Amino acid sequence: MTRLNIVLLVVLLGSCLVLVNTAYESRRLFAALDQARVEQGRLEAEYKRLDAERQAQGTNLRVERTARERLQMRTATPAVTAYVFDPAASGARP
Numbered sequence: 001m002t003r004l005n006i007v008l009l010v011v012l013l014g015s016c017l018v019l020v021n022t023a024y025e026s027r028r029l030f031a032a033l034d035q036a037r038v039e040q041g042r043l044e045a046e047y048k049r050l051d052a053e054r055q056a057q058g059t060n061l062r063v064e065r066t067a068r069e070r071l072q073m074r075t076a077t078p079a080v081t082a083y084v085f086d087p088a089a090s091g092a093r094p
Contacts, residue, residue, distance in 0.1 A: 067073040074080070
């Protein structure tokens with residue numbers, strides 16, 4: 001009977017150690033999950049900020065102003081438009 005009690009005590013202690021280890025691992029994983037959710041929220045906020053900044057950078061008014069100032073481009077008008085006719089391309093024979 002004593003031998004059975006010792007075996008049961010060893011099994012009980014092993015079970016307790018497994019339970020403590022499982023509880024510790026569960027807490028560690030929960031903390032990692034919570035940290036990942038915080039990081040997800042931070043990344044979503046940064047993505048929204050960058051997306052709004054990208055949309056602001058790509059507006060037609062800003063692109064046009066940049067083209068005029070930096071590239072010294074101007075609007076094409078009939079006064080500055082040159083039309084080129086290529087008789088060979090039109091199929092006309094001389």
